[in-house]
Amino acid sequence: MAKKAHLNAEQMAKTQREISVSEFFAKNRHLLGFDNQRKALLTTIKEAVDNSLDACEEAGILPSILVEIHQLEEDRYRVVIEDNGPGIVKAQIPNIFGKLLYGSKFHSRRQSRGQQGIGISAAGLYGQMTCGKGPRIWSKTKRGKMHAFEMQMDLTKNKALITKDEEHKEWHQKEGTRFEIDIEATYQRGLRSVDDYIKQTAVSNPHAELRYLAPGMEEARVYERAIKIVPERADEIKPHPYGVELGELMKMLRNTNSRWLSGFLQEEFCRVGPKVAKGIIKEAGLGERSYPTRIAREEANKLFRAIQKTKISAPPTTCLSPIGEDRIKEGLMKECDADFYAVATRPPAVYRGNPFQIEVGIAWGKPGDDRLEVDKTGRITKTKRKRGTTDTEDLLGNADEAVRVLRFANRVPLLFQQAGCGFTKAVTQTAWKNYGLSQSKGALPVGSAVIFIHMASVWVPFTSEAKEAIAPYPEILKEVKLALQEAGRKLGVHIRKGRKVASEFQKRSYIEKYLPHVGIGLQEILGIDNEEREDLVETLRDSMESTRKI
Numbered sequence: 001m002a003k004k005a006h007l008n009a010e011q012m013a014k015t016q017r018e019i020s021v022s023e024f025f026a027k028n029r030h031l032l033g034f035d036n037q038r039k040a041l042l043t044t045i046k047e048a049v050d051n052s053l054d055a056c057e058e059a060g061i062l063p064s065i066l067v068e069i070h071q072l073e074e075d076r077y078r079v080v081i082e083d084n085g086p087g088i089v090k091a092q093i094p095n096i097f098g099k100l101l102y103g104s105k106f107h108s109r110r111q112s113r114g115q116q117g118i119g120i121s122a123a124g125l126y127g128q129m130t131c132g133k134g135p136r137i138w139s140k141t142k143r144g145k146m147h148a149f150e151m152q153m154d155l156t157k158n159k160a161l162i163t164k165d166e167e168h169k170e171w172h173q174k175e176g177t178r179f180e181i182d183i184e185a186t187y188q189r190g191l192r193s194v195d196d197y198i199k200q201t202a203v204s205n206p207h208a209e210l211r212y213l214a215p216g217m218e219e220a221r222v223y224e225r226a227i228k229i230v231p232e233r234a235d236e237i238k239p240h241p242y243g244v245e246l247g248e249l250m251k252m253l254r255n256t257n258s259r260w261l262s263g264f265l266q267e268e269f270c271r272v273g274p275k276v277a278k279g280i281i282k283e284a285g286l287g288e289r290s291y292p293t294r295i296a297r298e299e300a301n302k303l304f305r306a307i308q309k310t311k312i313s314a315p316p317t318t319c320l321s322p323i324g325e326d327r328i329k330e331g332l333m334k335e336c337d338a339d340f341y342a343v344a345t346r347p348p349a350v351y352r353g354n355p356f357q358i359e360v361g362i363a364w365g366k367p368g369d370d371r372l373e374v375d376k377t378g379r380i381t382k383t384k385r386k387r388g389t390t391d392t393e394d395l396l397g398n399a400d401e402a403v404r405v406l407r408f409a410n411r412v413p414l415l416f417q418q419a420g421c422g423f424t425k426a427v428t429q430t431a432w433k434n435y436g437l438s439q440s441k442g443a444l445p446v447g448s449a450v451i452f453i454h455m456a457s458v459w460v461p462f463t464s465e466a467k468e469a470i471a472p473y474p475e476i477l478k479e480v481k482l483a484l485q486e487a488g489r490k491l492g493v494h495i496r497k498g499r500k501v502a503s504e505f506q507k508r509s510y511i512e513k514y515l516p517h518v519g520i521g522l523q524e525i526l527g528i529d530n531e532e533r534e535d536l537v538e539t540l541r542d543s544m545e546s547t548r549k550i
Contacts, residue, residue, distance in 0.1 A: 243353015
């Protein structure tokens, strides 16, 4: 067998060519959450629903979203997502749905669900790769006509190829968007399924109405909105000096329109006024009237070091739109028939110059258990609670199982990679025994409870492009732990009170059980008749009640 000749530099050079981002993700779709058929279905729906919620909220519209899954073959499904949002102008539809890394949120420093401009176009790419058909889109703006598109993605050029473009005067909605795609997938119920995602989305977005139709359902399941107020739109802020690295600072210096260095610092960054700018420049040993575009790398490095040494106020938090304690409680009450709810919200904090806020909610108590209550007269009553649906039971779990941790980033549920998430790490590091729950070392607490954790941020530090887990930054872990402890203290008070009431009820039941026998014994000793015996037993019962109240 002849020995193969090695390549020289010129021959290697001929094989080099530019790689399209579409081709890269087509070969590495696991990076975006399409690594198996079950996750592919969930990721497709999640990306489309996230876009719909963002669009509705930015337009000040209460979201009404339809999600449908239709089985076409054994391993092929048609996914439909329709919203009542503001619609999309015709020229932008091919770019949004047929071009990767195209969007309006990547350079915007304000809270939003989407960030990279990859998700929905990646879903279209996955459908094209597995079923040979690209997405179909119908969209209508308030003042425009309805446009219907069918498209394919040109992988080598990362752009959409329009195969159908129709215009209609009428549509069943005044405005909105409908997205359809055929994909290779697997539909399953249970944890980390599409059903679970829809339910958790209803919890974290109590202002949204969701209609969900999946295989095996005769009619759509409706998740009604609990409140009729659109979340306040977050403001966009400029970058904070602490969150800029040297390379980015040099790029900003080259591209600025500011004439002087002092003006550059004040105009390009937030929380930098004349006094702070003067202090930074003095620390760097530069002049206030230096030309930003002429600053060399060494001078830029001095400027970068000076920024780190200068005390600068934390960035403004108007860029955040947290859910709010009342809304978290409304969402949990809507989907969890629990016995007790505790909610805690931390003040805004900062990591790497990015503001963020942590919110925590706890729902405790399994549906169907007996409920002990103390009425206004001080009497303890025992009532049988109404058992919830199967979904609600799954959400709460059993008393001898680990608690359910619901993780959210900018109102979006995170269903996978729980073990590698910073939120889970914070939960396991919290001492839940102090709050009445059982817990083994390094494990989640045990009990019929749901722990809700939400992070609102202008830039969520996901561990991968699939956006399934939060990186365990020390600043984030600290805030999550403090919020968990605050909510845990409220839960601990309730659990201790419940145990005290249960103990008291048990003691009373013993007395109630044996009081008639005491009456019979007193009747034999005192020689009284039956009527006097009953009066005596009633007197003893009243005496017991008055003593218990004291």
